[in-house]
Amino acid sequence: xxxxxxxxxxxxxxxxxxxxxxxxxxxxxxxxxxxxxxxxxxxxxxxxxxxxxxxxxxxxxxxxxxxxxxxxxxxxxxxxxxxxxxxxxxxxxxxxxxxxxxxxxxxxxxxxxxxxxxxxxxxxxxxxxxxxxxxxxxxxxxxxxxxxxxxxxxxxxxxxxxxxxxxxxxxxxxxxxxxxxxxxxxxxxxxxxxxxxxxxxxxxxxxxxxxxxxxxxxxxxxxxxxxxxxxxxxxxxxxxxxxxxxxxxxxxxxxxxxxxxxxxxxxxxxxxxxxxxxxxxxxxxxxx
Amino acid sequence: xxxxxxxxxxxxxxxxxxxxxxxxxxxxxxxxxxxxxxxxxxxxxxxxxxxxxxxxxxxxxxxxxxxxxxxxxxxxxxxxxxxxxxxxxxxxxxxxxxxxxxxxxxxxxxxxxxxxxxxxxxxxxxxxxxxxxxxxxxxxxxxxxxxxxxxxxxxxxxxxxxxxxxxxxxxxxxxxxxxxxxxxxxxxxxxxxxxxxxxxxxxxxxxxxxxxxxxxxxxxxxxxxxxxxxxxxxxxxxxxxxxxxxxxxxxxxxxxxxxxxxxxxxxxxxxxxxxxxxxxxxxxxxxxxxxxxxxxxxxxxxxxxxxxxxxxxxxxxxxxxxxxxxxxxxxxxxxxxxxxxxxxxxxxxxxxxxxxxxxxxxxxxxxxxxxxxxxxxxxxxxxxxxxxxxxxxxxxxxxxxxxxxxxxxxxxxxxxxxxxxxxxxxxxxxxxxxxxxxxxxxxxxxxxxxxxxxxxxxxxxxxxxxxxxxxxxxxxxxxxxxxxxxxxxxxxxxxxxxxxxxxxxxxxxxxxxxxxxxxxxxxxxxxxxxxxxxxxxxxxxxxxxxxxxxx
Ligand code: HEM
Ligand SMILES: [Cu+2]
Numbered sequence: 001x002x003x004x005x006x007x008x009x010x011x012x013x014x015x016x017x018x019x020x021x022x023x024x025x026x027x028x029x030x031x032x033x034x035x036x037x038x039x040x041x042x043x044x045x046x047x048x049x050x051x052x053x054x055x056x057x058x059x060x061x062x063x064x065x066x067x068x069x070x071x072x073x074x075x076x077x078x079x080x081x082x083x084x085x086x087x088x089x090x091x092x093x094x095x096x097x098x099x100x101x102x103x104x105x106x107x108x109x110x111x112x113x114x115x116x117x118x119x120x121x122x123x124x125x126x127x128x129x130x131x132x133x134x135x136x137x138x139x140x141x142x143x144x145x146x147x148x149x150x151x152x153x154x155x156x157x158x159x160x161x162x163x164x165x166x167x168x169x170x171x172x173x174x175x176x177x178x179x180x181x182x183x184x185x186x187x188x189x190x191x192x193x194x195x196x197x198x199x200x201x202x203x204x205x206x207x208x209x210x211x212x213x214x215x216x217x218x219x220x221x222x223x224x225x226x227x228x229x230x231x232x233x234x235x236x237x238x239x240x241x242x243x244x245x246x247x248x249x250x251x252x253x254x255x256x257x258x259x260x261x262x263x264x265x266x267x268x269x270x271x272x273x274x275x276x277x278x279x280x281x282x283x284x285x286x287x288x
Numbered sequence: 289x290x291x292x293x294x295x296x297x298x299x300x301x302x303x304x305x306x307x308x309x310x311x312x313x314x315x316x317x318x319x320x321x322x323x324x325x326x327x328x329x330x331x332x333x334x335x336x337x338x339x340x341x342x343x344x345x346x347x348x349x350x351x352x353x354x355x356x357x358x359x360x361x362x363x364x365x366x367x368x369x370x371x372x373x374x375x376x377x378x379x380x381x382x383x384x385x386x387x388x389x390x391x392x393x394x395x396x397x398x399x400x401x402x403x404x405x406x407x408x409x410x411x412x413x414x415x416x417x418x419x420x421x422x423x424x425x426x427x428x429x430x431x432x433x434x435x436x437x438x439x440x441x442x443x444x445x446x447x448x449x450x451x452x453x454x455x456x457x458x459x460x461x462x463x464x465x466x467x468x469x470x471x472x473x474x475x476x477x478x479x480x481x482x483x484x485x486x487x488x489x490x491x492x493x494x495x496x497x498x499x500x501x502x503x504x505x506x507x508x509x510x511x512x513x514x515x516x517x518x519x520x521x522x523x524x525x526x527x528x529x530x531x532x533x534x535x536x537x538x539x540x541x542x543x544x545x546x547x548x549x550x551x552x553x554x555x556x557x558x559x560x561x562x563x564x565x566x567x568x569x570x571x572x573x574x575x576x577x578x579x580x581x582x583x584x585x586x587x588x589x590x591x592x593x594x595x596x597x598x599x600x601x602x603x604x605x606x607x608x609x610x611x612x613x614x615x616x617x618x619x620x621x622x623x624x625x626x627x628x629x630x631x632x633x634x635x636x637x638x639x640x641x642x643x644x645x646x647x648x649x650x651x652x653x654x655x656x657x658x659x660x661x662x663x664x665x666x667x668x669x670x671x672x673x674x675x676x677x678x679x680x681x682x683x684x685x686x687x688x689x690x691x692x693x694x695x696x697x698x699x700x701x702x703x704x705x706x707x708x709x710x711x712x713x714x715x716x717x718x719x720x721x722x723x724x725x726x727x728x729x730x731x732x733x734x735x736x737x738x739x740x741x742x743x744x745x746x747x748x749x750x751x752x753x754x755x756x757x758x759x760x761x762x763x764x765x766x767x768x769x770x771x772x773x774x775x776x777x778x779x780x781x782x783x784x785x786x787x788x789x790x791x792x793x794x795x796x797x798x799x800x801x802x803x804x805x806x807x808x809x810x811x812x813x814x815x816x817x818x819x820x821x822x823x824x825x826x827x828x829x830x831x832x833x834x835x836x837x838x839x
Contacts, residue, residue: 003487008824012486014408017318017326021417028470029424032463033431039529040456063413079485083410086481094473094515101519101549105534113542127537140533140540218531221540228526 009077013070020063027055064246071263072255081262088266092273095236099277102229106284109221114139140220147213148222151286154205158198159282162237165194166275169244169268177258181251188248191271195241202234229285236274243267317818325420328412329818330397335714336419337394338707342783344386344426345700349776351379356738356772358755359765372755373441374457378429380444381461384561385468386426388699392564393418393475395706396503398714400479402809402816403497405488405825410481418475425467432460443753445550446521448535448543452528459528462521469514476507476514483507488808488821490830494588495839497807498581501588502567505595509556509563512599517553520546544609551602559598561695563591565662565702566633569655571807572705573637576652577644578804580838583636590629590636597626607675608682616675623673627666634663649802650724654705657732658698665693668743683753686746692739704731704782711789712797716815719789723781730778737771806836 034048070076076084117124117140118133128141136148149155172187206227209215217227247264250256256264318326327333354375358366367375397415401408409415432439437455440446451458483504487496524546526532533539535546574581581587603611603619611619637659646652668690672678681687704727711719741764746752750761757765800810811829812820 003485003489004492006489008489011822012407015328015413017322017328018413018416019326021413022325022420024417025420025424028421028467029427032424032428032467033460036428036456036459036463039459039525042456083481083485086484087411087477090477090480090511091473094477094511097512098515098519101516101552102523104549104552105519105523105545108545108548109534109540109542113537113545114540117537117540140538142538143533143540216531217526218533218539220533224526224532224534224539224541228523228532 007079009079013075013080020059023055024059027052027059030055084262088269092269106225110135114221117141136222139222143220146215146219149209149286154201155282155286158201161194161198162275162278165191166272169271173268176256176261176264179258185251188244188251192241192244192248195237199234199237226285229281233277233281240271240274243270327416330401330409331816333415333419334394334398337390337397340422341387341391341394344382348379348382348387351375353772353776355379356769360769362757362759362762364756367755369755370438370441374439376753377440377443384444388561390422391703396479399809400482400500400503402820403807404486404491404500405808405821405830406482406486407822409478410486411478414474415478418471421467421471425464428460428464432457448524448546451524462525465521466518469518472510472514476510479503479507488824488830490827495834498570498587499567502563502591505591506560506563509560509595513553513556516549520549547606547609551605555602556598559594561699565699568702568706569637569658572651572655572709573640575802575804576649577641577646579640579644582639584839586632587636590632593629594626597622601626604673607678620673620675627670630666634659650721650728651705651709653725653728654701658701661693661697665690665698668693681746683751684746685742685750685752688752689739689742689746697735712801713809713814713816715790716797717789717793718795718797718801719785720794723785727778727781727785731775734771734775734778738768738775741767806833808833
């Protein structure tokens with residue numbers, strides 16, 4: 001709240017007219033239409049999806065390229081920096097709420113629907129009298145048998161990996177503020193490596209679950225929440241890793257100094273957020 | 289008509305005037321279509337939002353007329369029931385996400401930087417994206433009408449199991465909602481950051497215009513719940529195509545789960561459409577009562593309380609679904625509690641008018657009309673909040689009457705008021721007061737003719753979302769249909785009046801055409817130059833306005 005503290009840029013930076021937003025909208029439109037077509041077996045669907053993805057990638061390069069150029073040309077003053085900080089915080093808040101919807105679904109199914117379907121009520125007696133309430137296996141009256149994911153194998157290793165990556169990232173940040181570039185580079189590279197290993201293990205876990213444990217998206221309440229929560233989390237790790245890779249690239253080109261490095265911090269905030277989501281997920285999806 | 293503002297303009301006016309000619313940022317202004325498609329100027333983007341919203345209002349309005357035409361007499365005359373359901377669904381989605389919400393965001397875009405003394409929105413380029421996601425979303429909905437199976441037809445609430453059964457139209461609606469949500473989130477982040485970070489020196493949080501407060505709280509609500517809606521429709525999508533069982537009992541899920549998630553978004557959503565209206569009315573009434581807003585601080589606290597409470601009442605939409613009695617009681621009492629801060633607001637508006645030196649130009653007419661009719665909608669809401677009553681009235685025309693009192697006579701009337709209030713600032717010309725007043729009275733009368741009888745229909749047991757009805761409901765339905773067509777016709781007067789104003793109206797507008805307005809937007813010339821407040825307004829200018837508002 002810097003109005004109260006008198007922070008005002010003499011000229012708050014207002015960007016020039018830009019083509020990137022409309023490019024992004026066209027890309028998202030192609031993705032949306034393409035996905036709807038593809039899901040309903042219209043053959044144009046996959047081409048639209050492909051085009052949409054290409055356009056989005058083009059937009060990301062162009063847009064962030066502009067931002068980086070503006071930043072390195074010193075066009076962002078103190079007040080703009082505050083705006084970025086507020087903006088990123090609120091964006092992360094919106095992400096928290098997105099995960100909240102899926103956690104809400106998980107809690108509701110575990111606490112209300114599954115017990116109710118298994119309890120001797122009229123619904124149970126008339127419709128699903130054979131069904132026994134059980135978690136995590138066969139959670140649903142008409143679900144094929146599957147095995148549940150045990151927490152203390154890969155998932156625990158993954159937890160350790162992500163937690164360590166949070167530490168290495170903070171260590172890299174120290175390197176940045178103390179102007180020790182080597183230390184910063186190693187920290188970032190280590191974080192990326194840990195993130196990539198996490199994603200690799202997660203992919204392996206999915207493959208194993210799907211092919212050998214018969215655990216699929218269709219595996220009742222457990223399968224649905226398991227895949228949707230870990231899946232969206234994994235996508236966020238991927239995005240976070242791409243952000244960090246970009247930061248590493250910029251560090252290698254000599255960007256950032258101890259005062260000006262909000263892009264780095266934003267990526268770090270995001271990474272820590274993804275970390276915290278994992279911890280909650282580890283407890284509620286894998287352990288309990 | 290104040291002369292005082294003219295003398296003040298030199299403090300910044302000179303700057304603003306010349307800003308048009310020379311170029312501070314070293315980029316040339318785009319012209320032609322590029323000006324709109326590549327826009328980063330908050331005024332251009334605000335204009336885009338407002339025209340888009342009006343277009344969607346016409347599209348959604350035509351769909352409403354399609355519904356009312358079918359309901360003019362019993363029996364099926366125009367549409368097959370499936371298409372009727374598509375009309376209702378699209379009418380709801382388009383009015384909520386295409387008309388009302390973008391209109392408020394457009395106003396925030398146009399007015400917040402001017403009112404707060406900021407050069408633009410905090411993220412001018414992202415602002416463009418927030419807007420330009422809307423036309424593609426609307427296009428997806430339009431395309432959905434033409435795919436096999438037609439558009440989504442399960443109501444704007446998209447309840448499963450129905451929504452798990454439709455064809456591609458439903459998928460298009462889901463993706464459209466995703467894009468709309470993205471647009472809302474980005475637009476809201478922009479509003480929040482602008483309000484928190486871009487205020488002029490001296491304009492602390494507790495001294496900023498009410499419209500800035502309500503926009504801030506609305507944007508906060510939207511950042512909180514738009515992602516929840518995105519989650520809900522994503523689960524619909526995976527249930528439809530990827531075998532999950534979120535909303536299917538065979539796999540341990542539950543259709544009621546969707547209702548919980550949807551209404552966790554949905555109830556704050558109704559405040560997203562109401563709070564900005566409160567803000568607008570809180571600007572207009574003091575201006576035309578020539579008195580400062582009564583109880584500014586209590587207004588702020590009431591706004592915040594409504595926002596917080598709005599997260600704890602969602603299941604009042606689900607009284608007839610089956611819930612434990614404790615939950616019914618909880619949601620019933622929490623809902624009633626919201627009437628308290630809302631009542632604070634209504635009393636504050638009345639107290640502002642009390643002993644004011646009032647005049648009734650068109651914006652004020654719409655604002656007073658808002659206070660009266662929103663209160664009626666609030667009362668019918670209170671009736672519905674009583675669980676045992678709602679079990680009778682749920683999904684009847686009483687509910688349709690209720691929410692149109694708060695959405696049409698509430699949100700929409702406040703928007704009309706806002707347009708008349710700020711049109712001189714936007715265009716530099718005065719609108720025709722005669723036509724404006726006519727528009728108000730015409731809308732006021734036909735609105736009530738359309739929607740008041742729906743209370744009786746609902747009480748008598750006519751269900752909503754139905755293309756045909758038993759004979760005993762005929763008279764009121766006919767009346768409502770006549771009212772709806774007249775109401776719709778009247779909006780052409782509004783359109784004509786706006787275009788007429790843009791083309792010169794009834795003469796040039798001074799910087800401040802209203803005697804009682806003291807916020808910063810009236811300190812810049814009319815029409816507002818393309819760039820304003822490139823350097824923050826001088827402290828004295830800010831303080832002078834605040835003093836007039838007793839802040
Ligand atoms: C101006 C004239 C309008 C007329 C004549 C009108 C008429 C109607 C009618 C007849 C229905 C269908 C009721 C049913 O069959 O269940 C309906 C539903 C609805 N309307 Fe309007 N409406 C108008 C404006 C608005 C506006 C401005 C909004 C703003 C948000 C709005 C929001 C809705 C919603 C959310 C529904 C529920 C759709 C559903 O059942 O899924 N309407 N309206
Ligand atoms: Cu509600």
